[in-house]
Amino acid sequence: MKLEDYREISSRCSQCNFCQASCPVFRIKGTENWVARNRLNLIREVLIEKKMEVTPRFREILDTCLLCTGCTQNCSSMVPVDEIIIAARKELADSENGLASMKKKLFSGVIKNSSAMNLLVKAGAMAQKLGITPDSMPGMTAKPFFSRRSGTLKPAETPRARVAYYAGCGTNFFYPETGEAVSDILLALNNEVVIPEGLTCCGVPLLAEGNIDGAAEIFRRNIEVLAATECDRIIMECTSCIMMFMKKGAKLFPADDPIIEKIQTVTSKIDNALDYISMTSGEEIKTDALNEKKFTYHVPCHLNKSAGNSENTAGLLASLTGSEYIPLDEPELCCGAGGVYYMKDRELSETIRNIKLMDIKKSGASTVVTECPMCRFYINKGLTDIEVIHPMELLSRAVK
Amino acid sequence: MSSLGIDLRKILSNGQVLDEKEDLLAYANDATFYIASRPPDAVAVPRTTDEVSDVIRYANEQKIPVVPRGAGSGLAGGCTPVQGGIVLDMKGMNSIVAINRNNMTAEVEAGVVLDRFNRELLKQKLFYPPDPQSMKVCTIGGNVATRAGGPRGVKYGTTERYVTGLEVVLPDGSIITPGGKVVKQSSGYDLTHLFTGSEGTLGVVTKANLRLLPLPESSTTIVAACVSADQAAEIVSEIIAEGVVPAMLEFLIKLAVIGMNNHIKNPIPLSGEAYLLMEVDGGEAQVEAEVRKIKSICNGLGAADVIIVTNEYDSKSYWDARSKLYPIMMTLFKRVITEDVTVPRNLIPELVRRVQGIAASLQIPIGLAGHAGDGNMHPTIMHTEISEAFSEKAERAVEEIIKAGLDLSGTISGEHGIGIHKNRFLEMEHGPVQVALMKAIKNTIDPSGIMNPGKIWQDGGAL
Numbered sequence: 001m002k003l004e005d006y007r008e009i010s011s012r013c014s015q016c017n018f019c020q021a022s023c024p025v026f027r028i029k030g031t032e033n034w035v036a037r038n039r040l041n042l043i044r045e046v047l048i049e050k051k052m053e054v055t056p057r058f059r060e061i062l063d064t065c066l067l068c069t070g071c072t073q074n075c076s077s078m079v080p081v082d083e084i085i086i087a088a089r090k091e092l093a094d095s096e097n098g099l100a101s102m103k104k105k106l107f108s109g110v111i112k113n114s115s116a117m118n119l120l121v122k123a124g125a126m127a128q129k130l131g132i133t134p135d136s137m138p139g140m141t142a143k144p145f146f147s148r149r150s151g152t153l154k155p156a157e158t159p160r161a162r163v164a165y166y167a168g169c170g171t172n173f174f175y176p177e178t179g180e181a182v183s184d185i186l187l188a189l190n191n192e193v194v195i196p197e198g199l200t201c202c203g204v205p206l207l208a209e210g211n212i213d214g215a216a217e218i219f220r221r222n223i224e225v226l227a228a229t230e231c232d233r234i235i236m237e238c239t240s241c242i243m244m245f246m247k248k249g250a251k252l253f254p255a256d257d258p259i260i261e262k263i264q265t266v267t268s269k270i271d272n273a274l275d276y277i278s279m280t281s282g283e284e285i286k287t288d289a290l291n292e293k294k295f296t297y298h299v300p301c302h303l304n305k306s307a308g309n310s311e312n313t314a315g316l317l318a319s320l321t322g323s324e325y326i327p328l329d330e331p332e333l334c335c336g337a338g339g340v341y342y343m344k345d346r347e348l349s350e351t352i353r354n355i356k357l358m359d360i361k362k363s364g365a366s367t368v369v370t371e372c373p374m375c376r377f378y379i380n381k382g383l384t385d386i387e388v389i390h391p392m393e394l395l396s397r398a399v400k
Numbered sequence: 401m402s403s404l405g406i407d408l409r410k411i412l413s414n415g416q417v418l419d420e421k422e423d424l425l426a427y428a429n430d431a432t433f434y435i436a437s438r439p440p441d442a443v444a445v446p447r448t449t450d451e452v453s454d455v456i457r458y459a460n461e462q463k464i465p466v467v468p469r470g471a472g473s474g475l476a477g478g479c480t481p482v483q484g485g486i487v488l489d490m491k492g493m494n495s496i497v498a499i500n501r502n503n504m505t506a507e508v509e510a511g512v513v514l515d516r517f518n519r520e521l522l523k524q525k526l527f528y529p530p531d532p533q534s535m536k537v538c539t540i541g542g543n544v545a546t547r548a549g550g551p552r553g554v555k556y557g558t559t560e561r562y563v564t565g566l567e568v569v570l571p572d573g574s575i576i577t578p579g580g581k582v583v584k585q586s587s588g589y590d591l592t593h594l595f596t597g598s599e600g601t602l603g604v605v606t607k608a609n610l611r612l613l614p615l616p617e618s619s620t621t622i623v624a625a626c627v628s629a630d631q632a633a634e635i636v637s638e639i640i641a642e643g644v645v646p647a648m649l650e651f652l653i654k655l656a657v658i659g660m661n662n663h664i665k666n667p668i669p670l671s672g673e674a675y676l677l678m679e680v681d682g683g684e685a686q687v688e689a690e691v692r693k694i695k696s697i698c699n700g701l702g703a704a705d706v707i708i709v710t711n712e713y714d715s716k717s718y719w720d721a722r723s724k725l726y727p728i729m730m731t732l733f734k735r736v737i738t739e740d741v742t743v744p745r746n747l748i749p750e751l752v753r754r755v756q757g758i759a760a761s762l763q764i765p766i767g768l769a770g771h772a773g774d775g776n777m778h779p780t781i782m783h784t785e786i787s788e789a790f791s792e793k794a795e796r797a798v799e800e801i802i803k804a805g806l807d808l809s810g811t812i813s814g815e816h817g818i819g820i821h822k823n824r825f826l827e828m829e830h831g832p833v834q835v836a837l838m839k840a841i842k843n844t845i846d847p848s849g850i851m852n853p854g855k856i857w858q859d860g861g862a863l
Contacts, residue, residue, distance in 0.1 A: 011734075012730050012731060013730070014431060014726060014727040014729075014730040014736070015429060015430070015431050015432070015433045016431045016473055016534065016726055016727045017430070017431060017471055017472050017473045017534075017537055018473070018534065018536055018537055018724070018727060020471060020536075020537040021515070021536040021537050030445070030491055030492060031418060031423070031426070031443070031445060031489060031491070032426035032427060032472060032489070033418060033422065033423035033425075033426040035426065037426070038425060038426035041425055041426070041428075042422055042425060045425065052421065052422075052425075055420075055422065057420045057421075057422040057423070058422050061422055061423075075727070076663060076724035076726075076727035076728045076730075076731075077727040077728070077730040077731055078731050
């Protein structure tokens, strides 16, 4: 994922400017300097061809991107804008000094050097040091998922398959109930579930900062653990983790690195939890009627970049009896969180979120379903009187 | 800060002026970066007609070029600031002022994005037909400036047919409102349609009154796979001659369909060398009858396959991929130059033959993918490499295509405008007397020549 690798591919940009249609930042700011096309053109002029200097404004334009991948998903010339921005951020970070980068490196270091077990403690201390107020982060659970469920969980009957479950950090630290729902349903459908030890953050937060080397290091660790785990399939529930494994991971290493083969083996087994369940046992799922409830669905930005399909989740919602599924006008619009972007640029994030919240209010739904823990936190923080949950939790309530 | 930036901030608020070079780069080009790319000296983002007037009056006093801009998605270099100056980013004026169902008209500001306008109309079962394929981003102002159109041109015509009135800021800052909300007018010269299509060279369109139609009751998409480009062209001619008027009638070479299929979940079956992608709309009985008729014409002329697309999801994905054809072609070639010649519809088979002849004699790949139903074929010069030698051949191809179009009683531009891409051919089409007349009009309205200089005319339009 070096900027140099993208020189050729970025010249594929036809300059059609269609990326205006899918950029939440442009939608708020309204001028073309904030559109993917200009970001690409600037990266070419400043970092590739070096015809312009690195300036604070250049940095600002590069940093004011939530990496929602809206432009990339909709680019008909198939330019991977998000990866080019990440690669450019790395180049900048490499040449950067000063407090801002110190903070970044500190943050990265915590994630990079921590096992899941002590990541929580360190992250808490870190947040205090960086002046992140408790209410700007999801509340950390006293009992993370990995201390609630671990080892090999056996179903009541002879298992149909042995699956490994990779729980994302959001599930481990903020919403362990998601992990419980995933493992409960997998067990109820006769899967043996193994929760491997030694897994850690997928690396997406590091990538967003342009810390490609750090992301590569922990990604390698995760791949080694998963490759050594005996299992038929690997189940994940966080759409950003899945994107990292399926679309980004292999690009972090040179083509001749032996890890590439292991990445291929591991990713060939990965399923989005909901897809796995509907593929292997869709017919068998018996659901009770949910109590009169109106649901809607926010599509996480990274879902359609990963192994998943928003139509499956929408289909699930529509099929649950006793519930009414009301689609949003713009289900795929970014919620404004952008991972932890909302901590850096509160005003922009909240303005983007307001569009989402208006859409949700208009739907009249009392529950919002979404796969991403950061979307969940951020939407719920803006609308405290509604419930935001992972689709697997919803399913676990309905499964007999 | 530049003195221009300081002056503009006396007229507009700080947030409405951009003059850092990182911001200006975003306004250096449209979708044809290879034709022209030069950042402006400042970008002004007016929010009201009065603000536009203030900026223009200042620019006129200072003799600073003014380049109005919509989404910057044009295909002729029309909104590129080739002589620098001020770009007026009209996207800041984006209010849908009124949708008047009872009069079947709407009043919208220039910066309203076509797609958003359509979505609002759909809620009331109303229909604004012009459909330039950049509709997800392009603005009504840009559409009016270029007389933009798209696949629906065959049945519904292009933007100018729907403009009943405008609000325009003239180069001296005065504000005029030619035309109005009436759907007919026989009073004085038709200034409304003088400014429509003037590509920002006479003034700035700030608002438009647009005619609307009721949403058609139903529609059906048809794909005809043809054994050759010639056969596809013959079928188009026959459909028109038979009096069938499809809402859309698109000609696509196989390569275009291959590119589109990468973006279509259930791909179009590849059973031919050229394709016609069509839609028929109207009342249900009428649609059914026209579908039957088209099918029998296609079969009668020997089409390899005729598919009536019954799944709405599929037909939507076909048309969606069609709208992205320009950027899609960039995944297959290094550069793509889209021509815009338009010929009388009975001469489409002849145009297809001539373009194929040009491609063969210059040894250069030229694709055909266009709105065949209205004679607007978009021959597309596909660059397999970026080199001086190739550019020279491409240049010659452009010239020969344009000559072929004119020779067949056509026009050099059906819907993209002249911009700077085709300004050297203007006189070839209109002749010296008409061009002199056009220049006289330009000089009367814009004597200082500040409005979008370098466009339409190479010399700026001075007499």
